[in-house]
Amino acid sequence: MTVQELPGAASYRPTPPPAWKPRTDPAPLLPDPEPYRVLGTDAAAGFAPAVLRRLYAELVRGRRYNTQATALTKQGRLAVYPSSTGQEACEVAAALVLEDRDWLFPSYRDTLAAVARGLDPVQALTLLRGDWHTGYDPHEHRIAPLCTPLATQLPHAVGLAHAARLKGDDVVALAMVGDGGTSEGDFHEALNFAAVWQAPVVFLVQNNGFAISVPLAKQTAAPSLAHKAVGYGMPGRLVDGNDAAAVHQVLSEAVARARRGGGPTLVEAVTYRIDAHTNADDATRYRGDGEVEAWRQHDPIQLLERELKDRGLIDEDGIREAAEDAERMAARLRERMNADAELDPMDLFAHVFAEQTAQLREQAAQLRAELAAEAEGDVR
Amino acid sequence: MTTVAAKPATMAQALQRAMRDAMAEDPTVHVMGEDVGTLGGVFRVTDGLAKEFGEDRCTDTPLAEAGILGTAVGMAMYGLRPVVEMQFDAFAYPAFEQLISHVARMRNRTRGAMPLPIVVRVPYGGGIGGVEHHSDSSEAYYMATPGLHVVTPATVADAYGLLRAAIASDDPVVFLEPKRLYWSKSDWSPDAPAAVEPIGRAVVRRTGRSATLITYGPSVPVCLEAAEAAQAEGWDLEVVDLRSLVPFDDETVCASVRRTGRAVVVHESNGFAGPGAEIAARVTERCFHHLEAPVLRVAGFDIPYPPPMLERHHLPGVDRVLDAVARLQWEAEN
Numbered sequence: 001m002t003v004q005e006l007p008g009a010a011s012y013r014p015t016p017p018p019a020w021k022p023r024t025d026p027a028p029l030l031p032d033p034e035p036y037r038v039l040g041t042d043a044a045a046g047f048a049p050a051v052l053r054r055l056y057a058e059l060v061r062g063r064r065y066n067t068q069a070t071a072l073t074k075q076g077r078l079a080v081y082p083s084s085t086g087q088e089a090c091e092v093a094a095a096l097v098l099e100d101r102d103w104l105f106p107s108y109r110d111t112l113a114a115v116a117r118g119l120d121p122v123q124a125l126t127l128l129r130g131d132w133h134t135g136y137d138p139h140e141h142r143i144a145p146l147c148t149p150l151a152t153q154l155p156h157a158v159g160l161a162h163a164a165r166l167k168g169d170d171v172v173a174l175a176m177v178g179d180g181g182t183s184e185g186d187f188h189e190a191l192n193f194a195a196v197w198q199a200p201v202v203f204l205v206q207n208n209g210f211a212i213s214v215p216l217a218k219q220t221a222a223p224s225l226a227h228k229a230v231g232y233g234m235p236g237r238l239v240d241g242n243d244a245a246a247v248h249q250v251l252s253e254a255v256a257r258a259r260r261g262g263g264p265t266l267v268e269a270v271t272y273r274i275d276a277h278t279n280a281d282d283a284t285r286y287r288g289d290g291e292v293e294a295w296r297q298h299d300p301i302q303l304l305e306r307e308l309k310d311r312g313l314i315d316e317d318g319i320r321e322a323a324e325d326a327e328r329m330a331a332r333l334r335e336r337m338n339a340d341a342e343l344d345p346m347d348l349f350a351h352v353f354a355e356q357t358a359q360l361r362e363q364a365a366q367l368r369a370e371l372a373a374e375a376e377g378d379v380r
Numbered sequence: 381m382t383t384v385a386a387k388p389a390t391m392a393q394a395l396q397r398a399m400r401d402a403m404a405e406d407p408t409v410h411v412m413g414e415d416v417g418t419l420g421g422v423f424r425v426t427d428g429l430a431k432e433f434g435e436d437r438c439t440d441t442p443l444a445e446a447g448i449l450g451t452a453v454g455m456a457m458y459g460l461r462p463v464v465e466m467q468f469d470a471f472a473y474p475a476f477e478q479l480i481s482h483v484a485r486m487r488n489r490t491r492g493a494m495p496l497p498i499v500v501r502v503p504y505g506g507g508i509g510g511v512e513h514h515s516d517s518s519e520a521y522y523m524a525t526p527g528l529h530v531v532t533p534a535t536v537a538d539a540y541g542l543l544r545a546a547i548a549s550d551d552p553v554v555f556l557e558p559k560r561l562y563w564s565k566s567d568w569s570p571d572a573p574a575a576v577e578p579i580g581r582a583v584v585r586r587t588g589r590s591a592t593l594i595t596y597g598p599s600v601p602v603c604l605e606a607a608e609a610a611q612a613e614g615w616d617l618e619v620v621d622l623r624s625l626v627p628f629d630d631e632t633v634c635a636s637v638r639r640t641g642r643a644v645v646v647h648e649s650n651g652f653a654g655p656g657a658e659i660a661a662r663v664t665e666r667c668f669h670h671l672e673a674p675v676l677r678v679a680g681f682d683i684p685y686p687p688p689m690l691e692r693h694h695l696p697g698v699d700r701v702l703d704a705v706a707r708l709q710w711e712a713e714n
Contacts, residue, residue: 133489144457145489149481155447156482159454159462166436167458185474189447196442351492352527354550357580357627 031226031238035270038245039307047245049313055092055244056308057322059301062088062112064326066275068333069111069125073279077337079130082109086274089244089300090206092116094174097251098142105144105157105175109206113176114143121329122336131341151181154190154203161194161201161258172258173201174251180211182225191266195232200258202251203266206241208273213286229266241271242300245307272298345371389570391539392562395425395501397570398543399463403433409547410455411438413448413465413501422467423503423562445475449500453482456496463547469504470513476521483552484527498552499543504532505598505648506695507560509688515559516685517649519597522554523625523658529579530625532556534600536566538623541577549579558598582629584636588618591642591708594633594659596622599646599696606701615705625655633659634666641672642708648695651679673708 038044066085073081084091087109095116098104106113114124119141126135127146134145144160147153157175164171181187182205194201205225209216222228229236239250247269254265272295276283283292308314349356349364356364389397403409411429413421417440420427429438441448445466452462466472472479479500487495506515522530529551533539539557546553585600586607593603600621607617620636622629637643643663645656656677663675678696686694 132491133485134491134493137493138457138490139493145486145494149477152450152477152481155450155478156454156457158447159451159456160458161454162451163455163458163460166460173454186446186450186477189442189444189450192442192444193447193451347491351488351490353487353529353627354495358630359627 026230029230029233029235031224031229031236031268035238035240036246036250037240037243038249039243039303043249044245044307044311047249049311051248052245052304052308052313054096055089055248056301056304056314057325058092058096058116059088059244059304060322061326061329062092062116063301064330065112065115065121065333068330069128070275070279072125072334072337078125078128080278080280081128082278083275084109084112084273086295086300087206087208087241087271088112089247089304090176090204090241090269090271093244093247093251094176094204097248097255098172098174101142101169101171102255103142103144103157103160103171103173105153105160105173106146107150107153107176107178107181108146108148109178110176111146114141114146117141117143119143121333125337129337129341131343132347151177151184151186151190153177154181154186155193157201157203158190158194158197158199158264161199162197165200170259171200172255173199174204174255175201176204176206178211179205179207179209179216179219179225180214181205182228183211183219191228191232191234191264194264195234198261198263200261201264202254202258203264204251205266205268206271207268208241208271210273210277210286212277212281213283215286224268226266226268232266234264234266237265237267239267239269241269242298242303244300244304271300389536389568390563390565391533391536391557392423392425393570394536394540394568394573395543395557396427396429397573398540398547399426399429400432401573402463402544402547403429403437406461406547408459409437409461409463411463411465412441412452414441414443414467416440416465421465423559425501425503425557425562426465445471445473446478449475449478449483449498452498453478453486453496456498457494461497461499461547463499463501466500466502468510468514469502469516469518472500472502472518475500479522479528479554480525484525487551488527495550496552497547497550499546499549499555500552501555501557503559503562504556505558505560506685506691507598507648509691510559511688512685515688515691517647517680519556519625519647519649520654522556523655527552528626529553530556531579531623532558532597532625533623534558534561534585534597534621536564536568537573538577538621540568540573541575542579542623544573544576545579548576553579556597560598561601564601577623580624580627580629582620582622582624582632584618584632585621586617586619588616588640590614590616590640591644591705592618592620592633592636592640593644593646593701593705594620594622594636594663595646596625597647599648602696602698603646603701606698606705609698610702610705613702613706617705628659628662630662630666633663637663637667637675638670641670643667643671644676644678644701644704644708646678646696646701646704648680650682651677652682654679676704676707678704
C-alpha cells in the first residue's frame with residue numbers, strides 16, 4: 001500500500017515546494033539497455049584505422065605483459081599479480097584516451113593501463129614485487145599510485161579534477177574501479193561530489209563479473225552498474241568491455257565532455273576476468289569452465305584482429321610483428337625483473353615526514369646500528 | 381583591514397583569523413567542509429571566509445566526511461592546500477579510511493614524491509553538554525597512525541599560531557580544537573598575532589618544583605587551576621602544555637620531570653591505551669632514575685562518552701588531579 005492509498009493520506013503529502021522537483025529529466029542519463037559495440041557493426045567502418053592498429057598493438061603487448069607477470073609470480077619474483085587478462089581492452093583504452101596533462105587513477109589490477117600510458121613496466125610492478133609501495137613519481141606520469149583499498153582513489157580523482165578546473169587547466173581525471181568497488185561508500189561519495197561540483201572526471205567501472213568470488217548478482221540489485229549514474233545526475237554508459245574500439249569511443253566521448261565542462265560520466269565496461277583474482281585465488285571454486293570458455297570466445301584481441309583483417313588493415317605479417325614486439329617487451333621485462341632490487345633500509349625513515357621527527361631519528365639510529373652489527377657478522 | 385573581533389578575542393576567532401590570513405597570503409589554501417561556507421561553520425570558526433574569498437576557496441561540500449577528505453587528497457595532489465573541517469569529533473570516523481590509508485601515508489608510499497599538505501580540523505572533546513557523538517576525544521586514534529602530525533591548542537594565541545603552522549606544513553596535520561575552549565578569551569590581539577609556533581614544541585605554562593602535570597588541549601586550564609589550588613597544600617606544580625602530540629617533545633617534558641621528580645599525565649580521553657599510557661611509558665623510560673614516584677595518569681573513564689548530564693563525572697576535574705598529586709607521596713606511603 002502506498003502513502004497515497006492510505007485514508008486521508010493527502011493531508012500528509014503537501015505538494016513539494018519547487019526546489020524539491022527533480023532538476024533534470026533522467027532519461028538522457030540512462031544507459032542503453034545493451035552494451036555499446038563497435039567491432040563487427042556498421043560503426044566500425046567510421047573508425048580511424050590508425051587508432052584500431054594502435055589499440056591492437058597495445059592489446060597484444062598487454063596480454064603478453066599479463067602472462068609474463070603471472071610467470072614472474074610463479075618464479076617468486078612478484079609477491080602477487082592480479083592479472084587483467086581478458087580485460088586488456090579496458091586497460092588500453094583508458095590509457096589511450098587521455099592527453100599527457102590528464103590524470104589516471106588506477107586500482108591494483110590496472111598495472112596495464114599505467115604501462116600503456118607510458119610507465120616503465122618495472123616501475124609499474126614495484127608495488128607487486130614488494131620493494132616499495134609506489135615505484136614512480138605520480139606527477140611525472142600523471143598516474144596516481146596503484147590503489148589497493150577499494151574505490152578510495154575515486155574521490156582523489158574528483159578532487160584533482162576539481163582543483164585543476166579551479167586553476168583553469170583543462171585537465172581530465174579518469175578513475176578505474178571494479179564491480180565490487182561500486183558497493184563501497186567511497187564510490188558513492190566520489191560520484192556525488194563529482195556531479196555536484198561538475199568535476200571533469202570519468203569513472204570507468206570494469207565489471208569483470210566477480211569481486212574475488214562474489215558474482216555481480218550478489219553485489220548489486222541495479223539493472224546495471226551504469227544505471228547508478230542516474231541517481232547522481234550524471235550520464236551512465238554501458239559498453240562492451242572486450243570491444244576495444246567501443247571502449248575507446250565511449251571513453252573518448254566522456255573525456256571530451258568532461259573537458260568542455262560537461263561534468264562527469266560513469267562508464268560501465270562489461271568484461272570478464274579470465275584468470276583468477278590473483279595467483280592466490282582458486283577460481284574453480286566459484287565458476288565453471290563453460291563460463292570461462294564462453295568468454296574466451298569473446299576475446300578482445302580476437303575481436304579486434306577479425307575486424308582489422310576484414311577491413312584489410314592487417315595481414316599475417318602485421319600480426320606476427322605485433323606478437324614479436326610483445327615478445328621483446330616481455331623478454332626485457334623478464335630480464336630486468338630477474339635482477340634483485342637494490343634496497344636501502346634507511347629508506348624506511350626517509351619519507352614519513354618532510355622533516356624527520358626526533359623519535360624517527362632515534363629509530364633510524366637504532367636500525368643503522370643493527371645494520372652495522374649485521375655487516376660485521378655480529379648477529380645474535 | 382577589518383578586525384575580526386574587538387579585544388579580547390576568543391579561540392574561535394583566532395582560528396578564523398589564522399585561516400583568513402593564510403588564505404590571503406597563499407591562494408592555494410582552500411577551506412572545505414559541511415556548513416563552512418554560508419553558515420560560517422556550526423561554531424562560526426569559518427565565519428566570513430566564503431564571503432571574503434568566494435565559494436571556490438571556502439566550499440560547502442556535500443555531507444560526507446570520506447568524500448570531503450578524499451577529494452581534499454586529490455586537491456592536494458594538484459597543488460592546493462586544503463583545510464578540511466570535520467564539524468564534530470565523532471563525525472570524522474567515516475573519513476578514517478581516507479586518513480589512515482591515504483592521507484597519512486601518501487608521502488611515504490610515493491617515496492616523498494607526493495606530499496599531502498592537508499589540515500584536518502576536528503572540533504573535539506566534551507564539556508559543552510553535547511549529545512551522543514559530539515564529545516569524543518579521538519586523539520589516540522590519530523596518534524597511533526604514523527605519518528600524521530597531531531596538535532591541539534590550549535590558548536587563543538596557540539590556536540592562531542599552531543593553525544598557521546599546520547597550514548604551512550607540508551605534512552598532513554590533524555588539528556584538534558578543544559570545543560569547550562572555543563569561547564575562552566585572552567588578551568591576544570588579532571592585529572598583532574604572535575609569532576607562528578613550530579609544530580612539535582611543548583611549553584611550560586607554569587613553573588614549579590615539586591611535580592609536573594603533563595597535559596594538553598582542554599585539560600590545560602584544569603591543570604593550571606589545580607596547580608593554583610595545590611599551592612595551599614604545599615605543592616609547587618609545574619604545568620607542561622604539550623601542544624603537539626605528534627611529534628612529541630620528549631625534551632621539554634623530560635627536562636621538567638627531571639627537575640621535579642614526579643609527574644601526572646592529565647587528559648580527558650579514556651585512559652586505557654590512551655595518550656597517557658604512551659606518555660607515562662616514555663617518561664619512565666627516559667627519567668626513571670629521577671622519578672620519586674610512578675608516573676600517574678588522570679584520564680576519562682574507559683567508557684563510551686557519557687550523556688551530557690553525567691559528563692562532569694567523567695571529565696577529569698581539579699579534584700581528581702589533586703587526588704593524583706596527593707598520591708605522588710610515594711615514598712611516605714611505601
